[in-house]
């Protein structure tokens with residue numbers, strides 16, 4: 001597989017890869033039967049993502065895109081974070097092989113799911 | 125360290141040595157009459173004899189091709205087109221190489237009927253299933269000898285016997301077993317057999333088909349009538365010479381290599397299953413190629429494991445080289461009846477005679493670390509995650525959905 005150096009770096013040294021205790025929002029997307037499953041955890045301070053982490057079962061690209069999206073999203077407001085697109089993730093990684101683009105979908109979906117979960121559980 | 129010899133192997137020095145003259149001064153066309161052509165012809169016939177010796181065939185039953193895929197195509201289409209008036213039913217197994225499977229899919233588009241025999245948990249067909257599948261319309265049984273992903277061996281001698289009792293032609297894809305497991309076309313009741321050079325330290329792009337005397341088939345390539353009209357086209361002389369040498373070398377040391385490699389793969393299997401929690405061997409533990417093992421590990425995905433091992437200097441694969449570009453779960457592992465969640469974490473280790481220095485302990489340590497690391501990242505490991513309700517949103521450009 002033709003991965004960029006950045007993808008390989010995020011795969012080999014994933015950022016923010018751990019299960020979060022007491023997160024404010026959790027989103028899980030993917031499907032283990034088709035080979036990838038991603039969980040994104042967020043902590044929210046006001047309307048800003050103050051902490052974020054992930055756990056991923058999947059290929060090198062799936063791990064790298066989850067790692068990358070945590071770096072992009074941290075410090076952003078929820079509204080800003082909801083606008084992160086799969087292309088943003090792929091671009092930050094210097095591109096992904098076409099066959100692996102769905103992994104960046106997954107990362108963007110995972111973050112959205114975590115934010116939705118935050119809204120659902122924190123409605124006042 | 126290279127651990128992917130089922131995908132392909134390195135050309136050995138002795139093989140290269142024998143090939144070189146035919147890439148340089150001995151460039152004659154074997155079909156010509158003058159001396160330089162005769163030299164090439166002689167080399168071709170010597171290679172043919174060496175391949176024949178390796179499987180207890182006669183020299184005039186061996187025809188050179190461009191490799192395993194062509195031999196499989198030739199055997200299957202060649203018999204199907206030749207015998208279609210007699211019947212249009214073919215029997216095969218669920219775990220054939222794409223060169224067989226896709227050829228059969230093509231024939232299905234031409235109204236041939238194909239029965240795919242299940243292989244069960246250990247990856248082996250059941251003889252009763254085969255007997256039941258036979259109809260008066262059946263013209264061909266094509267079942268591989270050794271599987272390229274899990275290394276499982278099929279009972280080809282018995283399959284051949286049943287084929288012959290029913291007047292059916294028997295073809296076997298022996299690409300993975302040739303030079304590694306004893307093959308005797310007489311004793312094993314084989315009518316057609318495919319082999320390839322690049323799996324046994326020979327050059328790529330050359331192989332052969334064994335066609336038992338008396339079996340007729342329609343060629344794929346028509347033309348100048350080389351290989352007795354079975355395969356036209358000026359022969360790949362240097363490649364064929366290299367193949368002949370590789371076949372001779374592999375078969376002269378077959379027992380010795382098989383013993384040595386079984387010992388390593390058995391030790392590897394024991395250590396992996398002992399040290400790594402929730403690790404399993406795919407395929408049969410006994411009826412298998414001496415040089416191949418395939419493991420699976422719960423809660424991790426194969427590609428990321430391959431990348432981690434590569435970063436530690438070990439080149440292995442998840443299964444077949446062909447499927448790494450499709451993202452599909454391995455059809456072979458799926459055919460074993462595994463839970464779909466568990467077919468993604470597979471690892472195939474395939475050795476060659478030169479894999480002597482493979483240090484099992486060191487490798488198992490590294491593997492065990494890599495599996496542990498990926499599991500720590502995985503939301504499926506040690507968590508009561510209910511993923512039943514979790515599905516992908518379907519995306520247009522996803523090639524999996």
Ligand SMILES: Cc1ncc(COP(=O)(O)O)c(C=O)c1O
Pocket residue numbers: 130131190191192193194196221223268270271272297299300320321322329330331
């Ligand atoms: C079982 C089997 N059959 C056929 C082939 C195709 O052989 P070739 O690469 O020589 O076309 C291979 C290997 O790629 C194989 O493992």
Ligand code: FES
Pocket residue numbers: 030031034102105516517518519522523524525
């Ligand atoms: S299989 Fe995951 S997006 Fe299609």
